[in-house]
């Protein structure tokens with residue numbers, strides 16, 4: 001039952017097309033022996049955003065710090081620390097930092113999609 005501080009996990013730049021100022025830490029994943037889910041921590045710099053994208057699996061999101069918006073298609077919802085957001089499979093979505101400080105959030109994903117059983121790759125696509 002490992003316990004780690006999130007800052008000990010290496011922060012990687014998100015190089016998906018459409019990402020700007022976006023970094024991720026894979027806090028818990030398959031490499032840690034987690035059989036079903038991965039927990040990632042995102043940090044979006046001031047003015048930055050995640051790619052506007054969709055995929056056949058869900059996100060469970062917890063906003064840790066900062067302010068932003070979640071674009072759900074064309075609908076914009078404000079995000080503040082303590083908010084939780086559920087992105088259902090196949091919903092078009094994007095996280096944007098609208099504040100002066102980094103927008104930090106947890107984003108959980110399954111290792112495989114429940115509909116097809118296909119593996120979810122580290123860059124959020126489905127293999």
Ligand SMILES: [Zn+2]
Pocket residue numbers: 053054055059093124
């Ligand atoms: Zn996504």
